[in-house]
Amino acid sequence: MTTTPKPKFKNPRAKFNYQGRPCSISGVGSYVPERILSNAELEKLVETSDEWITTRTGIKERRLAAPGEFTSDLGAKAALKAIQRAGIKPEQIDLIIVATITPDMPFPSTAALIQAKIGATRAAAFDLEAACSGFIYALEIGQQFIMSRTYETVLVIGAEKLSSIVDWEDRNTCVLFGDGAGAVVLQNRPNTHGLLTAVMGADGTKADLLFMAGGGSRCPATTESVASRMHYLRMEGKETFKNAVQAMQTAAEEALRRCELDITRIKRIIPHQANRRIIDAVGDRLGAKPEQMFVNVHKYGNTSAASVAIALDEAVESGSIQRGDLILLVVFGAGLTWGAAVIEW
Ligand code: ACO
Numbered sequence: 001m002t003t004t005p006k007p008k009f010k011n012p013r014a015k016f017n018y019q020g021r022p023c024s025i026s027g028v029g030s031y032v033p034e035r036i037l038s039n040a041e042l043e044k045l046v047e048t049s050d051e052w053i054t055t056r057t058g059i060k061e062r063r064l065a066a067p068g069e070f071t072s073d074l075g076a077k078a079a080l081k082a083i084q085r086a087g088i089k090p091e092q093i094d095l096i097i098v099a100t101i102t103p104d105m106p107f108p109s110t111a112a113l114i115q116a117k118i119g120a121t122r123a124a125a126f127d128l129e130a131a132c133s134g135f136i137y138a139l140e141i142g143q144q145f146i147m148s149r150t151y152e153t154v155l156v157i158g159a160e161k162l163s164s165i166v167d168w169e170d171r172n173t174c175v176l177f178g179d180g181a182g183a184v185v186l187q188n189r190p191n192t193h194g195l196l197t198a199v200m201g202a203d204g205t206k207a208d209l210l211f212m213a214g215g216g217s218r219c220p221a222t223t224e225s226v227a228s229r230m231h232y233l234r235m236e237g238k239e240t241f242k243n244a245v246q247a248m249q250t251a252a253e254e255a256l257r258r259c260e261l262d263i264t265r266i267k268r269i270i271p272h273q274a275n276r277r278i279i280d281a282v283g284d285r286l287g288a289k290p291e292q293m294f295v296n297v298h299k300y301g302n303t304s305a306a307s308v309a310i311a312l313d314e315a316v317e318s319g320s321i322q323r324g325d326l327i328l329l330v331v332f333g334a335g336l337t338w339g340a341a342v343i344e345w
Helices: 012-016 039-045 050-057 071-086 110-118 131-147 204-209 223-227 237-258 276-286 304-317
Strands: 024-031 035-038 061-064 095-099 124-128 154-161 179-187 194-202 268-271 326-333 337-344
Touching: 024 071, 024 194, 024 304, 035 039, 039 050, 050 276, 061 179, 071 110, 071 154, 071 179, 071 304, 095 110, 095 131, 110 124, 110 154, 124 131, 131 154, 131 179, 131 194, 131 304, 131 326, 131 337, 154 304, 179 304, 194 237, 204 237, 237 276, 237 326, 237 337, 268 276, 268 304, 304 326
Parallel strands: 095 124, 095 154, 268 326
Antiparallel strands: 024 179, 035 061, 154 179, 194 337, 326 337
């Protein structure tokens, strides 16, 4: 007689019958520092002009964190707003994911620091690095925990203090970036579809288009590395521009294709706010009407992982997105990385 061997382990997911459930954004919030740095002020720092910056990028001003204000402070303030709008308590949060390229420190994670600042005592916490695409990467990863019923409540934050890695003597880059944070609370909301799909992609062969050479294991901080300005970000602007437009178009089209949606069905497109000309070119290629594109790059410049999160919050606050609308987020960043997400708001 043969006996069935006892299973060596039990798959915890089996009890859920592997059935996914939708994941929605139940609250969104953002925070930008008070200090405004105008193009006119930049004219005093480097050889540039308001006219050059405006025509090439659309940026008029950006925000700068105060000297004692760090990425975790910006992220915590954005998170508390999202938590309040979701109508939850910090103790309910199961997981915090922070997308950033400017963590307070290499470790511990900025997510752990934010966990302490907002009192999310039950939450696990980690950082994710996908540069300007980080928010969509984090959204997709956070969604997996809701879909799989592993967690009830996930907090996703994009937060940056880019002013800490900008070379204020390099006019090619210093006019482009700013500080800020945006956050969303992810939960299952009955009778809504929420996040319909998220596309993510990367091409590491083009890593040299946008990078910061110093501070990692390849080039730890030394007197020489600091003297040769290796702890600042560097970018090949023109090539980055071309790749950004192409990758954002491809990612957005793939996301729409998966949902069998035509661009006309999308109420609002929220692109990564890097450069007005990139936003316009992507909108044109997607066949979108200018009024579908949400733009706030003139106020904040490029805030990397915080960019679409801040824009999403402003779009909701200003009433340009209503519950039930279909929206498209599309991002691009160093890596190279890119992503797009379709959401039923
Ligand atoms: N003020 C005045 N002149 C300037 C400035 C400035 N701030 N910056 C550059 N210039 C000069 C250049 O030196 C160059 O002069 P030269 O012809 O004498 O050499 C001239 O202006 C033209 O420079 P280009 O690089 O050709 O200008 P371009 O039209 O490409 O615009 C820009 C530059 C705005 C950087 C653009 O290429 C761009 O937006 N690139 C993409 C940036 C981006 O999207 N990054 C996203 C990812 S960011 C992330 O992941 C963190």
